[in-house]
Amino acid sequence: xxxxxxxxxxxxxxxxxxxxxxxxxxxxxxxxxxxxxxxxxxxxxxxxxxxxxxxxxxxxxxxxxxxxxxxxxxxxxxxxxxxxxxxxxxxxxxxxxxxxxxxxxxxxxxxxxxxxxxxxxxxxxxxxxxxxxxxxxxxxxxxxxxxxxxxxxxxxxxxxxxxxxxxxxxxxxxxxxxxxxxxxxxxxxxxxxxxxxxxxxxxxxxxxxxxxxxxxxxxxxxxxxxxxxxxxxxxxxxxxxxxxxxxxxxxxxxxxxxxxxxxxxxxxxxxxxxxxxxxxxxxxxxxxxxxxxxxxxxxxxxxxxxxxxxxxxxxxxxxxxxxxxxxxxxxxxxxxxxxxxxxxxxxxxxxxxxxxxxxxxxxxxxxxxxxxxxxxxxxxxxxxxxxxxxxxxxxxxxxxxxxxxxxxxxxxxxxxxxxxxxxxxxxxxxxxxxxxxxxxxxxxxxxxxxxxxxxxxxxxxxxxxxxxxxxxxxxxxxxxxxxxxxxxxxxxxxxxxxxxxxxxxxxxxxxxxxxxxxxxxxxxxxxxxxxxxxxxxxxxxxxxxxxxxxxxxxxxxxxxxxxxxxxxxxxxxxxxxxxxxxxxxxxxxxxxxxxxxxxxxxxxxxxxxxxxxxxxxxxxxxxxxxxxxxxxxxxxxxxxxxxxxxxxxxxxxxxxxxxxxxxxxxxxxxxxxxxxxxxxxxxxxxxxxxxxxxxxxxxxxxxxxxxxxxxxxxxxxxxxxxxxxxxxxxxxxxxxxxxxxxxxxxxxxxxxxxxxxxxxxxxxxxxxxxxxx
Amino acid sequence: xxxxxxxxxxxxxxxxxxxxxxxxxxxxxxxxxxxxxxxxxxxxxxxxxxxxxxxxxxxxxxxxxxxxxxxxxxxxxxxxxxxxxxxxxxxxxxxxxxxxxxxxxxxxxxxxxxxxxxxxxxxxxxxxxxxxxxxxxxxxxxxxxxxxxxxxxxxxx
Ligand code: FES
Ligand code: FES
Numbered sequence: 041x042x043x044x045x046x047x048x049x050x051x052x053x054x055x056x057x058x059x060x061x062x063x064x065x066x067x068x069x070x071x072x073x074x075x076x077x078x079x080x081x082x083x084x085x086x087x088x089x090x091x092x093x094x095x096x097x098x099x100x101x102x103x104x105x106x107x108x109x110x111x112x113x114x115x116x117x118x119x120x121x122x123x124x125x126x127x128x129x130x131x132x133x134x135x136x137x138x139x140x141x142x143x144x145x146x147x148x149x150x151x152x153x154x155x156x157x158x159x160x161x162x163x164x165x166x167x168x169x170x171x172x173x174x175x176x177x178x179x180x181x182x183x184x185x186x187x188x189x190x191x192x193x194x195x196x197x198x199x200x201x202x203x204x205x206x207x208x209x210x211x212x213x214x215x216x217x218x219x220x221x222x223x224x225x226x227x228x229x230x231x232x233x234x235x236x237x238x239x240x241x242x243x244x245x246x247x248x249x250x251x252x253x254x255x256x257x258x259x260x261x262x263x264x265x266x267x268x269x270x271x272x273x274x275x276x277x278x279x280x281x282x283x284x285x286x287x288x289x290x291x292x293x294x295x296x297x298x299x300x301x302x303x304x305x306x307x308x309x310x311x312x313x314x315x316x317x318x319x320x321x322x323x324x325x326x327x328x329x330x331x332x333x334x335x336x337x338x339x340x341x342x343x344x345x346x347x348x349x350x351x352x353x354x355x356x357x358x359x360x361x362x363x364x365x366x367x368x369x370x371x372x373x374x375x376x377x378x379x380x381x382x383x384x385x386x387x388x389x390x391x392x393x394x395x396x397x398x399x400x401x402x403x404x405x406x407x408x409x410x411x412x413x414x415x416x417x418x419x420x421x422x423x424x425x426x427x428x429x430x431x432x433x434x435x436x437x438x439x440x441x442x443x444x445x446x447x448x449x450x451x452x453x454x455x456x457x458x459x460x461x462x463x464x465x466x467x468x469x470x471x472x473x474x475x476x477x478x479x480x481x482x483x484x485x486x487x488x489x490x491x492x493x494x495x496x497x498x499x500x501x502x503x504x505x506x507x508x509x510x511x512x513x514x515x516x517x518x519x520x521x522x523x524x525x526x527x528x529x530x531x532x533x534x535x536x537x538x539x540x541x542x543x544x545x546x547x548x549x550x551x552x553x554x555x556x557x558x559x560x561x562x563x564x565x566x567x568x569x570x571x572x573x574x575x576x577x578x579x580x581x582x583x584x585x586x587x588x589x590x591x592x593x594x595x596x597x598x599x600x601x602x603x604x605x606x607x608x609x610x611x612x613x614x615x616x617x618x619x620x621x622x623x624x625x626x627x628x629x630x631x632x633x634x635x636x637x638x639x640x641x642x643x644x645x646x647x648x649x650x651x652x653x654x655x656x657x658x659x660x661x662x663x664x665x666x667x668x669x670x671x672x673x674x675x676x677x678x679x680x681x682x683x684x685x686x687x688x689x690x691x692x693x694x695x696x697x698x699x700x701x702x703x704x705x706x707x708x709x710x711x712x713x714x715x716x717x718x719x720x721x722x723x724x725x726x727x728x729x730x731x732x733x734x735x736x737x738x739x740x741x742x743x744x745x746x747x748x749x750x751x752x753x754x755x756x757x758x759x760x761x762x763x764x765x766x767x768x769x770x771x772x773x774x775x776x777x778x779x780x781x782x783x784x785x786x787x788x789x790x791x792x793x794x795x796x797x798x799x800x801x802x803x804x805x806x807x808x809x810x811x812x813x
Numbered sequence: 814x815x816x817x818x819x820x821x822x823x824x825x826x827x828x829x830x831x832x833x834x835x836x837x838x839x840x841x842x843x844x845x846x847x848x849x850x851x852x853x854x855x856x857x858x859x860x861x862x863x864x865x866x867x868x869x870x871x872x873x874x875x876x877x878x879x880x881x882x883x884x885x886x887x888x889x890x891x892x893x894x895x896x897x898x899x900x901x902x903x904x905x906x907x908x909x910x911x912x913x914x915x916x917x918x919x920x921x922x923x924x925x926x927x928x929x930x931x932x933x934x935x936x937x938x939x940x941x942x943x944x945x946x947x948x949x950x951x952x953x954x955x956x957x958x959x960x961x962x963x964x965x966x967x968x969x970x
Contacts, residue, residue: 055908062916063904065851065891069917072850226951228855228863228917278853278917279951311856520915520952696911700953704914707954730860730949738945738955 048600049529049539050758053696056522057544058276067276070232070246071308078234079108081297081307082153083290084143084160085317086135089171089386089723090184090351091164093133096143100159106152108301110160112143116296119262121287124193124353126185129262129292134167136184136351137388138723139317141289146297146305171722173325173348173383184351184384193353194382196360198652200368200436201375206340210331212415218326218404219789222718223711225321225393226735229278230314235294236304243295244271250284250519251557252549254493262292263299272549280519281708282392283318285559286354290317315728319391320718322356323348324363324400330408336416338427340375341405343367347382349389356390357382359397361492362485364652366401369435370484371409371427376436386723392559394705398485398769399712406481406773407786419463420480420777421454429484429662431751438653441660443761445688445749446482449664452686452747453480457666463781473673476681477782481773482664486657487690487753487761488643489562497642498567499553502531502574504582504635506627508602508620510537512574513545515555516567521764522697523563527571529694530757534575535582536599537619553640561762564693565659566643568757573639581635582619585626590616644755659753659761663687665706665770669778673807676798678714678779680742687766688749691759702746702767709771711736717791820884825849825893833880840864840875842883843890851891851920855949862948863917865924866890872928874947891920894927903927903965910961914952922948926962935966 061067098110113132120128131140143160147153168182175181176191183189207213234246243265249255252272260267277284290307298305309317329342349357360380368376413423429435431444454460462478489496501513512531518524528542546552555567579599586604587594597616598605604622607613626633648654668681683706692698715734719726727733752759772790779797780786785804789796801807815834822829824847833842843849843866855863857876864875867889868882894901900908903926913919922945929936929944936944941962942955950958 053911055911056913059908059911059913059916060900060904062913062919063891063900063907063923064895065849065920065923067916068850069853071854072844226949228861228915228949228951229853277915279915281951311858311861520917522914700911700914700957703954703956704952705954707956708951729858730856731858735949735951737947737949738959739939739942741942741955744954744956 047533049533051692051695054525054529054539054694055696057525057528069229069278070234070248070275075234075236075304078304078306079146079148079301080150080153081144081146081294081305082150082157083141083293084157086131086138086140086142088135088164088166089138090167090169091135092167093131093135093142094163094165097161098143101145101156104147104152104156104159106148107156108146108303109297110143110145110156111296111300115300117264121258121262122353123355123357127289127352129289129296137386138725139388140351141293144293144297146301146303169386169723171385171387173346173385176383176385177381184386188384191384192381193349193384194357196364196378196380198364198368198378198437199376201340203340203342203375203377206375207329207331207342210339211334212412213329213331214408214411214415215329216408216788218328220324220400220403221790222320222323222390222720223716224315224718224733225281225283225318227279227281227283230309230311231290231318232306232308233291233294234304234306235298237298242269242271244273246273246275247291248277248280248284249274250280250517250559252517253554254557255287256549258287259292259295263295274517274547277519281394282396282559285392285557286319311730312728315718315733316725319354319356320388321393322359322390322397322400326400326404328404328408330412332412332416336413336418336423336426338371338373341367341373343378345380347380348387349382349384350387351384352389354389355392363397363401365437365439366398366405366484368437369429369439370405370482372429374436387720388725394708394765395769396765398483399709399772402481402483402770403773403776403790406770407776410777410780419460421450421459424450424482438655439660440655442755443659443690443751443753444662445751446662448749449662449686449688450482452749453664453666453684456745456747457668457682457684459666462668475671475673475782476668477671477778477780478666478668479774479776479778479781480664480666481770481777483662483766483770485661485766485769486560487661487763488565488657488659488756489556489645490560490656491645491647493556494647495642496556496562496566496645497640498555498570499638499640500570500574501553501636501638502578504578504619504623506620506624508537508541508618508623510535510542511545512542512571513552514567514571515553516546516563517558518546519558521701522694523567525697526564526693527567530568530571531575534572534579537602541602560657561661561764561766564760564762565756566641568760570639570641572757573641574637577637577639578635581637582622586617586622589625658755659690661688661761661763661766663766663770665774667774667778669775669782671779671782671797673783673801676794676796676801678775678792678797680710680775682742683744685744685746685767686749687746687763688751689763690753690756690761691750692748693758693760698748698763699746701764703744705767706744706771707736707741709768712768712790713772713775714791715793818881820881822883822885823887825890835879835881837880838876839866839878839880839883842880843875849890849892853917853921862925863921865921865948867924867927870931872925891923894923903930906961906965910957910964912953912958912961918948918950922950922958929962930966936962938963
């Protein structure tokens with residue numbers, strides 16, 4: 041799309057449009073609003089991990105004053121849903137993990153609903169349980185679903201080249217097993233919904249979903265309605281990060297309660313419930329073998345991944361789609377094999393989480409890059425530069441890198457961190473009990489959606505009213521990341537109007553056109569292109585009308601400062617007519633024409649074939665992080681001294697917004713690397729509270745420095761690509777590489793807590809075990 | 814029915830009265846009775862700071878502080894930081910510096926930040942970071958929030 045010489049809005053530091061209302065405290069989130077006649081819903085969950093449900097006695101619960109309805113599987117049509125069609129709103133016969141929903145109550149107050157839930161009596165008969173995906177695949181293991189006697193609902197196989205042959209011919213080969221655990225999204229606003237039927241039987245959902253249109257379709261099937269009879273309203277959301285990409289049982293339960301009680305019902309999770317019953321990041325065991333030739337060029341990569349699916353299937357089971365891209369395409373690797381088994385257990389289940397499997401994959405791959413570099417005798421930076429992708433590359437998997445700034449990212453992060461200088465300088469430091477180290481890692485991620493459905497498109501409707509106010513109705517959703525602001529900037533830039541003239545409407549399926557939803561870093565690119573198309577059409581309409589009215593050649597007209605400008609052949613531009621007046625003259629004349637345009641943008645990506653080949657995204661994001669750490673050998677404490685990030689963002693659309701995305705993403709990655717873990721033992725969550733789940737706090741955040749590599753993707757809006765997920769992806773790998781640089785010890789599991797690191801140092805003989813712990 | 818206690822206090826610059834059960838949390842009183850929903854229930858366990866309020870200029874956790882403790886005191890919520898002309902300089906700095914993403918932590922952060930500025934009118938970065946330690950944010954990585962407080966302090970409050 042065309043580039044303009046000097047831009048007013050694109051690239052500017054624009055505060056989020058909704059920030060003032062959030063800063064004043066007046067924005068209402070789901071738990072802040074009350075619908076007339078609303079009841080409070082609460083869910084009674086299983087306290088067993090795998091058991092037959094013999095009976096559920098709700099008689100005492102029904103007698104609690106203020107209780108309107110109590111529902112169990114027996115009371116509703118309990119339709120199966122989800123990617124594996126193995127989840128239901130209520131569990132009637134068997135519970136398969138600790139979060140499973142057995143009953144729900146709607147009552148006048150939250151307290152009454154809670155009290156009623158407590159009084160529900162459940163009789164169970166315990167069944168043999170599985171907690172380790174390896175054990176689940178063993179012969180004779182207990183079976184979780186009779187339909188899947190091998191406990192293996194999904195497998196993925198991808199390959200290009202001949203791994204066996206390449207392995208035999210490689211000069212250096214390394215092999216490791218990596219073990220990534222559960223972490224929680226920890227959105228500051230917990231899961232919530234309000235379901236309300238009107239007297240005509242139409243259902244309105246106030247929902248936090250990231251995918252309103254798919255959600256409406258899925259919900260309709262679950263609760264036995266037509267999709268068009270469901271209206272989804274998306275109020276301001278207290279964080280999502282992927283956690284709201286799927287539909288979860290509490291949502292149809294709210295609908296069933298509202299239907300049975302004939303009253304609106306609100307469900308809001310407590311923080312403890314959020315830890316127990318919202319999806320996690322997918323844990324993964326990754327067995328990886330990698331090789332290179334004598335000069336350091338990668339020869340092959342052979343990965344076997346085992347995913348713990350938990351008791352039901354959500355999007356966690358589909359992360360191999362993304363993982364395999366990094367295995368196949370982050371660097372030029374001629375021979376790649378990637379196998380994944382997904383195994384049922386009786387652990388909690390996982391969903392999508394910013395990065396979608398890529399944090400896990402990158403943690404393994406990028407440590408292997410360093411290990412091979414060491415074997416070859418190359419510096420890790422040189423090793424990466426030697427194997428880096430370049431623009432124009434079509435990878436073995438069929439990904440096409442129209443633009444690719446990986447080399448520039450590597451150079452920038454290395455230079456700004458003084459990577460080579462510092463790596464050389466620390467060689468002399470011996471005998472100290474605190475060691476410094478520098479590590480780097482790179483990443484690749486889709487930057488313009490991923491075509492996993494028939495369409496990955498987004499619709500826009502744009503209108504300019506007779507006061508010159510521009511309204512963009514977009515199919516896309518803002519989950520706090522600021523897409524609304526970026527879309528407004530694009531429209532303002534194209535139409536030459538001030539940003540305060542642009543209003544973005546994006547929160548009501550009764551009004552907005554179709555869109556796939558927020559995921560796969562697609563909104564800036566897909567919704568951005570869609571908005572740009574609609575705005576460009578509006579510009580053309582305006583200019584054509586002005587040319588006709590003023591009898592001027594259209595080439596001499598442009599839009600700026602809320603007006604049509606005229607630039608005569610040899611002269612300076614001057615204001616011809618304000619846009620609002622021009623629009624009025626279209627409305628209130630013989631032409632009687634409204635200024636409304638519409639666009640549907642479909643990215644030029646393809647749905648992959650059965651072998652997972654094909655260009656799944658129209659553009660890709662690249663990045664490199666360098667981190668510097670200090671490791672206390674006597675305590676195992678890893679302190680991060682600095683993070684230097686470089687990201688290929690295509691084009692910076694909002695300088696303030698992108699800074700926030702990068703900083704927030706890096707800190708999320710730091711938490712994954714160093715402190716966060718949802719501790720699950722024998723299927724039970726041991727730390728469902730912030731007190732015991734260590735999120736990083738302000739004093740723990742190191743300095744973060746970011747550089748933006750503007751590769752100006754020719755297909756992106758003003759050259760931009762999506763980077764919502766990118767910054768979290770390679771942090772943990774960079775830290776592990778830095779810890780190795782500091783101590784000479786490799787860590788293949790996360791988080792790198794002092795306990796884990798100290799154990800590793802002792803096992804490697806770096807620190808003496810004094811038994812004082 | 815629990816016995817009710819009559820309390821009288823200043824809420825966002827106005828004197829108010831309420832009859833509250835002794836077990837009621839100040840957060841519930843402010844949110845449910847006075848419809849000031851800026852302060853959020855992030856955890857209910859004193860671990861996230863989303864519920865922070867100022868009581869006589871000191872930050873308190875609304876989820877743990879009994880409502881009766883407000884009797885005779887001056888309570889301020891994020892809504893109360895706004896002046897007649899709209900956002901306070903601190904709130905405006907939150908907007909300008911990109912300290913607001915999803916915004917769920919924002920009212921609590923602003924209260925914590927206001928408390929920092931009341932104690933140290935020209936705080937060091939360390940003082941700001943320590944002052945925000947009890948407030949969790951999942952979106953921003955805190956960098957922009959710290960910058961916003963610095964900007965507000967430098968902006969001649
Ligand atoms: S709600 Fe009070 S500290 Fe979290
Ligand atoms: S802005 Fe979302 S939690 Fe802080």
